[in-house]
Amino acid sequence: MSRVTYLDYYQREEISPIAETSRGKRKLFLFRGYTPLSPASSWEEELSLARTPDRSHWVLWRPALTELEIPRHAIALMPNRGERPRQAAITLVREVWKTEKATTDLSPLLEILRTGLLRTFEIERLNDEVWPEEADDTTLLVRPNDDPPGWEIVGRKSRRLKGRVTYGIEMHGPHADFVRSLFDPLRTPCDPCHGSGIYGLPPDEPAPCPICQGRGGRWTAPDAELVAARRAFARIYPEAVDPDPLTITSVEVC
Numbered sequence: 135m136s137r138v139t140y141l142d143y144y145q146r147e148e149i150s151p152i153a154e155t156s157r158g159k160r161k162l163f164l165f166r167g168y169t170p171l172s173p174a175s176s177w178e179e180e181l182s183l184a185r186t187p188d189r190s191h192w193v194l195w196r197p198a199l200t201e202l203e204i205p206r207h208a209i210a211l212m213p214n215r216g217e218r219p220r221q222a223a224i225t226l227v228r229e230v231w232k233t234e235k236a237t238t239d240l241s242p243l244l245e246i247l248r249t250g251l252l253r254t255f256e257i258e259r260l261n262d263e264v265w266p267e268e269a270d271d272t273t274l275l276v277r278p279n280d281d282p283p284g285w286e287i288v289g290r291k292s293r294r295l296k297g298r299v300t301y302g303i304e305m306h307g308p309h310a311d312f313v314r315s316l317f318d319p320l321r322t323p324c325d326p327c328h329g330s331g332i333y334g335l336p337p338d339e340p341a342p343c344p345i346c347q348g349r350g351g352r353w354t355a356p357d358a359e360l361v362a363a364r365r366a367f368a369r370i371y372p373e374a375v376d377p378d379p380l381t382i383t384s385v386e387v388c
């Protein structure tokens with residue numbers, strides 16, 4: 135049984151007296167991002183955390199939704215057992231997203247726009263826990279790009295997939311920049327796709343590059359150097375090494 139109480143719109147008035155006591159309290163901004171609801175609309179997610187004045191509960195808040203005339207509102211609360219704010223935030227966000235995935239078809243974040251208390255990789259991990267099916271999706275989302283002519287990768291999930299396919303390393307975590315600086319000097323971009331991993335120029339339909347399978351390049355350093363770099367990386371971030379190298383299976387224009 136979860137410790138978290140989700141405050142849906144109709145329950146809110148009965149349960150919220152406790153949550154309401156934190157309305158005027160200082161709030162810790164967690165993050166802002168957005169998620170598509172349909173091709174025509176999107177949902178901007180912004181969450182912040184507060185503690186009730188008597189310190190008995192943690193409360194998760196969402197900003198006002200002006201077009202729906204909903205004021206700033208508490209969305210979930212849980213008893214405070216002395217955990218750190220970061221841990222309380224993670225527990226609350228996980229339960230809210232799980233509930234809303236089941237009841238409202240909420241989809242995972244397309245982009246993280248700004249981070250606060252929660253860091254990018256923590257938000258990505260929460261997304262993976264709530265939408266594990268997303269982690270197995272090998273479709274790359276793109277849109278046409280004019281300059282240079284080609285395709286631009288759209289969204290957090292697709293950029294991460296591209297990184298995972300390119301390096302054979304799970305790219306969510308504080309190590310992503312380190313991966314690029316360690317491995318990019320050891321590779322050469324693929325000719326047919328100019329390093330993009332995507333074959334075909336707009337207005338033609340894009341497809342995974344048949345030469346590099348979406349990896350965007352090939353390893354050109356001597357084997358010994360590659361093995362040494364992989365070993366060095368695996369010693370520092372063993373959990374990020376991808377046991378099953380992925381390929382991109384399809385490219386979709388959004």
Ligand SMILES: [Zn+2]
Pocket residue numbers: 324325326327328329330331332343344345346347348349350351
């Ligand atoms: Zn290629």
